[in-house]
Amino acid sequence: MKIDDALQKAVALTNEKTENKSASRASEPKSSAVAGESVTLSPLASQLQSLEAAVASDNVYDAEKVSAIKSAISSGQFRVDSEKVADGLINTVKDLLTTPR
Helix, strand or coil, X not given: CCCXXXXXXXXXXXXXXXXXXXXXXXXXXXXXXCCCCCCCCCHHHHHHHHHHHHHHHXXXXXHHHHHHHHHHHHHCCCCCCHHHHHHHXXXXXXXXXXXXX
């Protein structure tokens, strides 16, 4: 089954955000800021902040669909479409074989 690139990017951004926060805290000076100082962000930094906000507000998964699948599994009504699974596996293998490394 193929994993959606958007999901991978969201996870990567979340991991980078966590790593960057912990790295910046370790390197922060312990002195207080001087009054009147200002910081200007580059356009790229502003774009990254807006992307980060969009990723944070976007659900990575559909909670209603997950709930419906859980209910179907627990009630014994969930059916796996083996043909769909096989097609997904074949397509993933084809992508892996044709992707240059």
